Amino acid sequence: MSASPLKVLVTGARGQLARAIMESYGGDADIRAYSRSELDISDFDAVMDRVEPDPPDVIINCAAYTNVDLAEDEVDKALNSNAFAVRVLARVAQTAGATLVHYSTDFVFDGHASRPYVEEDPANPQSVYAQSKLLGEWFALEAPRAFVLRVESLFGGPNAKSSIDRIAQAVIGGREAKVFRDRIVSPSYVVDVASATWALLERGEPVCTTASVRDTPDGTRSDSRSRAFWGRNARRVCSRCRSPTSRFEHRARNTPRSPTTS
Numbered sequence: 001m002s003a004s005p006l007k008v009l010v011t012g013a014r015g016q017l018a019r020a021i022m023e024s025y026g027g028d029a030d031i032r033a034y035s036r037s038e039l040d041i042s043d044f045d046a047v048m049d050r051v052e053p054d055p056p057d058v059i060i061n062c063a064a065y066t067n068v069d070l071a072e073d074e075v076d077k078a079l080n081s082n083a084f085a086v087r088v089l090a091r092v093a094q095t096a097g098a099t100l101v102h103y104s105t106d107f108v109f110d111g112h113a114s115r116p117y118v119e120e121d122p123a124n125p126q127s128v129y130a131q132s133k134l135l136g137e138w139f140a141l142e143a144p145r146a147f148v149l150r151v152e153s154l155f156g157g158p159n160a161k162s163s164i165d166r167i168a169q170a171v172i173g174g175r176e177a178k179v180f181r182d183r184i185v186s187p188s189y190v191v192d193v194a195s196a197t198w199a200l201l202e203r204g205e206p207v208c209t210t211a212s213v214r215d216t217p218d219g220t221r222s223d224s225r226s227r228a229f230w231g232r233n234a235r236r237v238c239s240r241c242r243s244p245t246s247r248f249e250h251r252a253r254n255t256p257r258s259p260t261t262s
Contacts, residue, residue: 005030006201009056009098011041011089012063016154017103020190021060025198032056036063042085047092055096058201061089061140062103064133071129078128083135090143101197102140104150105133116186119150147200153187 006029012018013033022031032050040046041063065071065081086102093100109117110124125131137148 006058007054007056008032008058008060009051010034010060010062011039012036012061013038015062015064017151017190017193018060018062020156020194021062021197024191024194042080042088044088044091047088048095051092051096051098056098058099058101059089059093059096060101060197061086064103065129068107068127068129071132072127075128078132079135082129082132083139086136087139087142090139090141090146093143093146098143099145099147099201100140100143101147101149101201102136103193104137104148105130106150106152108134108137108150147197149193149197149200151188151193154190154193155187156189156191 008025008029008031010018010021010031010033013022013035018033022033025031034041034050039050041061063081063085065074065078067074071078089102090100092098106117107127107130108123108125109121110126113121123134123137125134140146140148
């Protein structure tokens, strides 16, 4: 890297991952972060108006439509946020000479495997949400330099509000926690994802690639021990919170759910 601070544009600034990204590297980079209300990333001209005066070195896209079930009824919203907006950012990255970092999901797989997925496994999305995320991967990789990181069930960080975080809050508060009984997940700690992101950028290779957090050069990984049904993950939360096993409402999910990446 050059002696001058890395110039980074972060989208989805109010989200859980973006907050972790900004907090982990804010002192070492010139970060310009925009929320959905501040910047419509599906509008090429609007994004270029922000970028042209002082082009960033890196664009980190943390914006996404994440309501898996509602996406079946809000197809346009899911595609616009998860796919077409990413195509805009890829075009902006090409014009500005920036590296694009985009986050995807294990939902791009069909869930029929009996082992954790790896990057080389063929995608076979089973829902509107999953299809929109796979399209976003393809569009992101149209940028000359791009990383696509598949993450799963984000939790933690300065804006904690995910499923794992809600389970922890219920355990600490002595309330019943709602847990899916038929889903295997490998949750991604947002601080680890942020560290993995910066490690990839510091390596500085001009590549287009799809990876999971386990592949990063700083050794951050989500190994097979973290892959478990939600019930087991909930019991782990109880243990970490030093709480006896709380009451869990075990529920099945109707929407097809894929196993996590390894």
